[in-house]
Amino acid sequence: MKVNQLALRIGIVIMILMALFYLIFIYVTKLKSPVFLRHCMDVEVPFSDGQTIYSGNFSLNYITDKTDQGSIISINFPEAPELLCSASESNNRSGITFYDSSSPEFGITYGRFSYRTVYIDINYTEPVNWTGEKVVHKANIQLNNGESYTVDVGTIVFYRDQRNSDQYIENSISQSSSDGSGEITYITSSKIKVLSIKSDLLEEAKDFSYFRVNDYDYKDFPPESYEENGIIKVTYQISGFDRSQGTYDYYELRPKLYYQDPEGKEKYYRMVGINHRRFFGDVWDVLSYLIGRGVW
Amino acid sequence: MKSACKTIMWGLFLSTFHINVGEFQILPAFVGWLMIARAVEEIMKEYSLHAYKKAHLYASLVAIETILSFVLNLLVRSNEYIQVLTLIYMIFNLLFIYYFMEGSLEYLRIHGKHSEAEHYKRIQLYFIIFCVMIDIIGGISLVTGSGEWNSVAGGMGIILVLSLMITIKNIKNIEVDQQVIEGEEA
Numbered sequence: 001m002k003v004n005q006l007a008l009r010i011g012i013v014i015m016i017l018m019a020l021f022y023l024i025f026i027y028v029t030k031l032k033s034p035v036f037l038r039h040c041m042d043v044e045v046p047f048s049d050g051q052t053i054y055s056g057n058f059s060l061n062y063i064t065d066k067t068d069q070g071s072i073i074s075i076n077f078p079e080a081p082e083l084l085c086s087a088s089e090s091n092n093r094s095g096i097t098f099y100d101s102s103s104p105e106f107g108i109t110y111g112r113f114s115y116r117t118v119y120i121d122i123n124y125t126e127p128v129n130w131t132g133e134k135v136v137h138k139a140n141i142q143l144n145n146g147e148s149y150t151v152d153v154g155t156i157v158f159y160r161d162q163r164n165s166d167q168y169i170e171n172s173i174s175q176s177s178s179d180g181s182g183e184i185t186y187i188t189s190s191k192i193k194v195l196s197i198k199s200d201l202l203e204e205a206k207d208f209s210y211f212r213v214n215d216y217d218y219k220d221f222p223p224e225s226y227e228e229n230g231i232i233k234v235t236y237q238i239s240g241f242d243r244s245q246g247t248y249d250y251y252e253l254r255p256k257l258y259y260q261d262p263e264g265k266e267k268y269y270r271m272v273g274i275n276h277r278r279f280f281g282d283v284w285d286v287l288s289y290l291i292g293r294g295v296w
Numbered sequence: 297m298k299s300a301c302k303t304i305m306w307g308l309f310l311s312t313f314h315i316n317v318g319e320f321q322i323l324p325a326f327v328g329w330l331m332i333a334r335a336v337e338e339i340m341k342e343y344s345l346h347a348y349k350k351a352h353l354y355a356s357l358v359a360i361e362t363i364l365s366f367v368l369n370l371l372v373r374s375n376e377y378i379q380v381l382t383l384i385y386m387i388f389n390l391l392f393i394y395y396f397m398e399g400s401l402e403y404l405r406i407h408g409k410h411s412e413a414e415h416y417k418r419i420q421l422y423f424i425i426f427c428v429m430i431d432i433i434g435g436i437s438l439v440t441g442s443g444e445w446n447s448v449a450g451g452m453g454i455i456l457v458l459s460l461m462i463t464i465k466n467i468k469n470i471e472v473d474q475q476v477i478e479g480e481e482a
Contacts, residue, residue, distance in 0.1 A: 004420050004424065018435040023377070026376045067376055283439075
């Protein structure tokens with residue numbers, strides 16, 4: 001057989017195999033429904049004074065097929081029906097925009113997958129002055145193409161604390177790294193006694209290698225008094241964000257720091273700035289993640 | 297032969313470079329491939345060679361594929377299964393190039409241009425290798441969605457077409473003695 005003829009035959013076989021591989025790949029990796037990242041979040045539900053609408057907003061991330069033309073237009077949480085939310089995949093809240101939010105191309109594309117964000121507004125609660133905490137794991141989403149799904153969103157704690165205008169603790173400096181480590185410094189503005197830290201999510205999240213307050217583990221640090229301009233240093237390390245699966249993929253925690261105010265009353269302060277999220281580098285990261293989630 | 301080769305060169309040019317108004321293509325790729333198929337048919341009338349018949353068949357198949365692709369892209373948006381047509385296009389494209397070059401080699405040999413035929417036989421092998429490389433890189437870009445790989449495949453595709461146009465131009469310009477073939481036919 002001539003060399004060129006042999007090269008042609010080998011070439012054709014390679015090209016047919018490539019086409020077959022592509023077809024099998026898109027068939028096998030097709031997502032039946034959007035896959036939400038496992039969020040571990042404390043989300044504040046703001047008060048409404050009856051005149052002004054204070055809408056709290058937060059976002060959730062999910063992965064879907066790049067060709068998925070559906071966009072989430074509605075979301076509700078069956079475990080917390082008192083929360084009435086609206087959803088949009090465009091974070092552009094201005095009235096007039098040239099950006100077509102109906103485009104299926106928004107989000108970050110990784111191969112045949114699209115990593116998207118849905119922005120959620122908590123418009124009001126029922127009853128209006130509800131306070132407390134609600135833990136949710138599921139969400140019902142509705143898309144603009146008529147499809148609807150019940151999805152696993154991780155663990156979200158919606159909270160509405162009693163009104164408290166006292167400001168004895170202030171967030172000063174916070175820094176976090178992509179390796180999951182972070183450090184936050186809080187400054188006291190008056191003489192207080194720090195008692196303890198409580199957070200259901202911290203208990204539940206197994207990805208924290210440590211969460212320390214002034215070098216003590218948060219569970220057993222001794223109550224300590226602080227003068228004005230005292231420094232409370234929080235350090236933490238979240239692991240499990242490599243190719244192996246962590247418990248959650250997106251952290252936004254607000255643990256409660258209990259303290260005694262100068263008058264001896266016990267109060268708490270919501271610690272903010274404890275954020276971390278999983279990053280995807282390429283399509284293989286997304287594939288590895290979805291395989292780990294047992295999607296197929 | 298010479299005017300048909302010129303038509304093939306124009307066909308290759310039009311199949312690769314498009315003029316768009318908005319999202320609408322004024323001269324879609326299939327126009328170029330229909331021109332190529334028609335030109336190869338003209339050559340077949342002059343030189344009834346088996347390789348040219350095959351080249352005509354595959355040029356026609358590429359034309360059908362490009363028409364199908366054009367229509368599907370108008371009707372269905374964002375369907376990954378349509379993208380597999382690009383890989384099928386590459387297979388037919390390679391077969392067209394192979395058989396057109398094979399026909400041209402026979403044409404040169406008929407006219408006693410054996411050293412030129414040997415030279416273009418090597419070029420035929422380079423075209424085969426280049427086509428397969430483009431297909432593999434294009435396949436990788438489809439799977440990974442990588443813009444970089446897509447650009448590399450696109451750039452290599454343009455180099456392939458330009459090289460093919462230059463090769464056809466050079467073959468067309470080789471002076472052949474028409475009496476040789478007339479004598480053989482007699």
